[in-house]
Amino acid sequence: xxxxxxQICTEALREIETAxxxxxxxxxxxxxxxxxxxxxxxxxxxxxxPSEERPKAGEKANExxxxxxxxxxxTANRLYSQSPEAHDFVDVSLPGRSALPGSLHPxxxxxxxxxxxxxxxxxxxxxxxxxxxxxxNFEALNIPKYHPARDMQDTxxxxxxIVLRTHTxxxxxxxxxxxxxxxxxIAPGKxxxxxxxxxxxxxxxxxxxxxxxENISFGNLKGILTNFVHLMFDEKTSLRFRPxxxxxxxxxxxxxxxxxxxxGNGCRICSQTGWIEVLGAGMVHPAVFENVGYDTTKITGxxxxxxxxxxxxxxxxxxxxxxxxxxxFRFLRQF
Numbered sequence: 001x002x003x004x005x006x007q008i009c010t011e012a013l014r015e016i017e018t019a020x021x022x023x024x025x026x027x028x029x030x031x032x033x034x035x036x037x038x039x040x041x042x043x044x045x046x047x048x049x050p051s052e053e054r055p056k057a058g059e060k061a062n063e064x065x066x067x068x069x070x071x072x073x074x075t076a077n078r079l080y081s082q083s084p085e086a087h088d089f090v091d092v093s094l095p096g097r098s099a100l101p102g103s104l105h106p107x108x109x110x111x112x113x114x115x116x117x118x119x120x121x122x123x124x125x126x127x128x129x130x131x132x133x134x135x136x137n138f139e140a141l142n143i144p145k146y147h148p149a150r151d152m153q154d155t156x157x158x159x160x161x162i163v164l165r166t167h168t169x170x171x172x173x174x175x176x177x178x179x180x181x182x183x184x185x186i187a188p189g190k191x192x193x194x195x196x197x198x199x200x201x202x203x204x205x206x207x208x209x210x211x212x213x214e215n216i217s218f219g220n221l222k223g224i225l226t227n228f229v230h231l232m233f234d235e236k237t238s239l240r241f242r243p244x245x246x247x248x249x250x251x252x253x254x255x256x257x258x259x260x261x262x263x264g265n266g267c268r269i270c271s272q273t274g275w276i277e278v279l280g281a282g283m284v285h286p287a288v289f290e291n292v293g294y295d296t297t298k299i300t301g302x303x304x305x306x307x308x309x310x311x312x313x314x315x316x317x318x319x320x321x322x323x324x325x326x327x328x329f330r331f332l333r334q335f
Contacts (some may be wrong), residue, residue, distance in 0.1 A: 003223065005042060005061055005064050005066075005078075008038055008064065009024075009067060010227050011029065011113030012028070012068050013036075013071055015028050016090075017075070018036050020079075020144070022079055022080070023247055024131065025072065025075055025076060025079060028072075029072050032068060033072070039061065039064065039065050039068065040085075046058050046061065046283055067111060068230070085164050088223060093173065096132070097140065103335065105127070105324070105332065105335075106332070107205055107308055107309065107312055107324055109206060109260055109312075109313060110312040111188050111207070114186075114228075114232070114306065115188060116208050117231045117232060120187045121227065121228075122184055123184050123185055123186045124184065124186075125185065125187070126166075126171050126174075126185040126186065127189060128170055128171035129165070130164065130189065130191075131163075132163055132164070132165040133162060134161045136170035136173055136174065137163050137169075138150060140170070140173040140292070141170070141287050142248050142287040142288055142289045142290060147152050149249065156192050160289060164192035165191055166191055166192065167208065167305060168187040168188070168207065168305070169303070169305065171185075171187035171208055172185070172208060172284075172288075173288070175210065176289075176292040176294065177208075177249050177292050177293075181214070182211075182214075183210060183211070183213070183301070184210070184212075184213075185209075185210050186207055186208065186209045186210075187207065187210075188205070188207045189206065190203055190204070190205055191205070191206045193205070200334055201322060204309050205308035206305055207305070207306045208303065208304070208305050209224075211301055211303075212294070212299060213299065213300075213301065214299065214300070214301045215300070216301045217234070217300070218283060218302065219301035220302065221281055221282075221304065222239075222263045224302075225255060225279070225304060226239055227279065229257050232315070233257070233260055233310065236258075237254065237258050238262060239258075240255070240256050240275060241253040241254075242255075242256065244280065248303070249281070249282025249284060249285055249302075250283060250286075251282055251283060253280070253282055253284075254279075255278055255279045255280065257275070257276055257314075258274065258275060258276075259276050260314050260315075260318065276310075277306055277310075278307070278310055278314070279307065279310075280304065280305050282302065283301070283302050284300070284301045284302060284303050289301075309321045309324060316335065
């Protein structure tokens with residue numbers, strides 16, 4: 001009996017020593033120490049021996065089992081230390097790495113600054129749906145079907161009468177439908193147009209402004225926008241108003257501000273003109289008032305739309321609007 005168990009031990013130790021991988025070692029372990037393994041079966045057969053031989057045989061078999069278990073453990077540790085995963089560990093003695101604090105996206109920062117400025121001037125904030133009906137996005141704003149101005153919008157159509165809003169101007173119609181004059185609101189939010197280059201993205205951000213009441217004039221519009229630019233940039237930044245066309249305002253104007261890069265001397269950013277276009281504005285068209293039930297003989301008002309990306313680019317000296325949406329931490333961490 002002893003010779004047999006010693007032979008089993010010798011053979012098992014030889015196989016353990018020649019094991020080259022964790023899988024082969026596991027196979028040897030099952031062969032000898034598994035539920036149907038050689039050593040396990042040997043222990044079970046001890047009960048068949050004469051009673052006087054059983055104690056010695058059992059003691060010897062348990063001793064051999066412990067020797068093999070220790071050999072398996074040592075070999076497993078050796079194989080692990082030689083494997084690639086053995087070097088992938090956490091050194092608890094190293095100093096800790098603190099998590100990088102998050103920050104607001106530059107677009108969000110400028111949006112909040114713009115809203116804060118207009119709130120201080122007495123404006124409320126209004127919101128509307130980004131998926132808008134054709135009526136609110138176009139017709140209520142004096143842009144009926146087949147109007148040439150629709151070609152300016154590069155619209156994403158969800159269906160024949162549902163669009164991704166091309167501006168936040170539909171919010172002014174929704175507000176006026178619910179509120180009697182005077183009305184004084186801004187409407188920040190995302191808008192969508194099928195356009196993409198260094199100065200345009202398919203999704204961008206806009207702030208619509210609306211002020212309606214009795215005796216509201218173009219002079220009020222100029223005063224509000226001049227005050228906004230002075231608070232957003234500085235008092236040395238002047239504005240100029242150029243006649244333009246928008247279906248929902250009349251008269252209408254494109255508003256330029258003095259280039260913050262060259263201070264009017266001319267540079268690449270302002271195309272050597274000294275001025276940069278920043279928004280569109282004008283007096284609300286009487287047709288828009290009629291669509292919301294306002295008395296056009298008593299009520300006047302103005303509206304304006306500010307591109308938030310454009311203001312952010314000027315504020316931080318950024319030359320490509322696509323950088324805002326590339327999720328490059330090297331860029332975003334600067335703000």
